[in-house]
Amino acid sequence: MTVERREQVFVSSTFKDLVEERAAVIQTLLEADCIPAGMEMFPASDSDKFDLIKRVIDLCDYYVVIIGGRYGTVDAGVNLSYTEMEYDYAVGTGKPVMAFLHGDPGKLIGEKLDLDADLRKKLETFRQKTERRMVKYWSDLGDLKGQVALAIIQIRKSHPVEGWIRASEAMTPEVKAELVELRAKVRELSADLKDEQRQRTAAVDPSELVQGDETAHIGCTLEFHWQSTIDTGKAYPSNRAHGSWTITPTWNRILRHLGPELMDESSEEYLMERLSALCLEASSDDLLKKDRNDRGTDDSDDPGNKDDSQEGPDAESDDDDQVGRIYEATVSIESFNDVKVQFAALGLIEKGAKRRPGSDRHTYWRLTERGHNQLLRLRAIRKPTLVTPGQADGGD
Template sequence: MEKRYQVFVSSTYADLKDERQKVIQALMQLDCIPSGMELFPAMDEEQFAFIKRVIDDCDYYLLIIGGRYGSLSENGVSYTEQEYDYAISKGMKVLALIHGSPDTIALGKSERDPSSMAKLEAFRKKVSTGRLVKFWKDAHELPAIVALSLPQTIKTYPAIGWIRADRAANEDVLSELNTARRQIEELKSQVNENSKEFSPVVGDIAGLQEDFVLKGTYWHGQRTHVWQVQMSWRDIFITIGPYLMQTPAADAAKTYLTREAFRRFNFPGSRIYMDDQVFQTVALQLKALGLVKIDVRSHENGSSIAFWSSTPAGEKLTLEGRLIRSTSAE
């Protein structure tokens, strides 16, 4: 049965943007599902609790170490190291990619504080002890390292993985489905009778040019505030359309939309969240407009996760809205 493995990509953020992007692209080419918190560069304890839940759903842990130790938590340990420690405590297989020549890293991407430098060196030694690591010097080396190392890790240490819900059927599931079908047939007459008494009517749904208010909360000035932005359904979809090419999980799609909507709010802040009921309305509306396909996949541990992708109509609208037109005269 075809499986896709979910890989958590852990690293510091600002200094390793290019490296993360190349690793994520390599993972997608390997038909893996990349996960990571690059969308939350400003880390806090609440977000770290969410990260641990994401790691729980992953099959492998990929760590990239460059020239920075990273933001510190309240206990003085970087969030990157805490992610690593948590993955190790869960017994996950780790693929560590460590910069082989830290002295050559640009000053702007290196630690300057002696304390942080010492913690980084200790972290490098901890990761390198008792496991095979891969060393790199340039971001362009990373895709090849991942392409060679991860399949071998998967072969040697097979994990649970993810499968599509419609491919997860076995004899027990089929038996349950047949039982359910019989029950459905028995209830059809009752449903038909009930529908005569109660027939909900759905009016015309809002079109692409009509507006909707996105809202949520953010942190600024030592307290929580409410933000809201009015956008057309066309703008909402075009905002996240390009990201749907990567078939993101629903949480990632929500993060993409939250981040871009808050930019329009044009006010400084952190810990930015979108009201979940608002996001669920967005999901249903875009699905009803025929722009988004939501595919629920089951994990063998019993959990499930929804992935977003564009329909053909959605891809066409994304291209129409995001491509740069020529300004030269014909």
């Protein structure tokens, strides 16, 4: 899509002697799809007006000065005409300048000439100043319009500028992409600020809480068969036993297990399923390996071994009966809530923020930045550490 741009051009000149010339220049600029602007009609005695003139020049892309046979009203403070002050300001700010000088001002008559010798001298000095740059000379209205039209074409090539465009055309694909990126950055910074504020206003000091490699106590209910039932060939779904068990994983193990599900967002229902899966894994380690140990199998190095005094499903049977197989494990709601509250208090999780249909009544959780970083430290796979023979033997 072609974006239509229009350059704004400041037109400067004396006023009363160049009314027709100014109108011709403005008409030419309009025909060239430029936006003319001029402030020389403001009263010369009002010094505040020149501040406004400077601001308008700053907003313009190009500066045009038309010089005829008059120097113009002189500002007593700087002893310069407002036209020359405008020119000096435009040049000083690096604005591209187009100057159009009458080719033979001596032929002008009447109100188009300064009769005062001092003003005529100032005009000549001003003309010489402008002639140090590229200027165009004109003799009549037709000539002036042609010179202006040609100068606009040339300066657009030599000094391309930003110009003005319609607001409806300003939203280019590049601008849209930049806005999307900026909005994403704002959301990211807002989330960081929210996390920082939450940590500052935490109800408890995280250093006072159990965490990391310290032990958690997670209660769960089990569905299983006794080994004796399996041995007699009477293990049916209808006669499975039920009991309670408490697993004791570390808080880091729980985060390792649940964390990947929370990297995006996860519902409480699914998190309970995942924590129940951890209960099944840990209770199987505790009870089945414990039973093998009781039978004389050396599994003492296996993780999750528990003391024989730990209370569990085998407490419901005779002392010589053992758990043979665990089919299902379900975390208790109290233990699930304990895990949820503990991770929230540690600043590892927070409520989900994704928009969902109104019919979705589930509660969602996600990792905070702190939780995300902690999970990466726990689960990222590291390269193996190479040990030289000398290091392994303790040598030099």
